Amino acid sequence: MPTYRFREIKHQASKNLPCPVCGKKLRRQRTFGQTLNPFNKNADGQVKTELEIVRELNATAAEWEQQPEPHPNCQQQAAS
DSSP states (O other), X not given: OOOOOOEEEEEXXXXXXXXXXXXXXXXXXXXXXXXXSTTXXXXXXXXXXXXXXXXXXXXXXXXXXXXXXXXXXXXXXXXX
């Protein structure tokens, strides 16, 4: 059986926000990705185009950048 490799479309995002607990600056970086393949479809059942995937990744990254994230030490203290 053949192996198929689909092209992955990636978007790298970073955020610089203050920690909501201690107020220190926090820098995080994350890569978002989807593959361009016949199984990656829209809500209406059509295969997503590269432009649609890029727009979706940009929207997901923008949403992630706005979410506050505490330092690991602050997160442990808040959970205790």
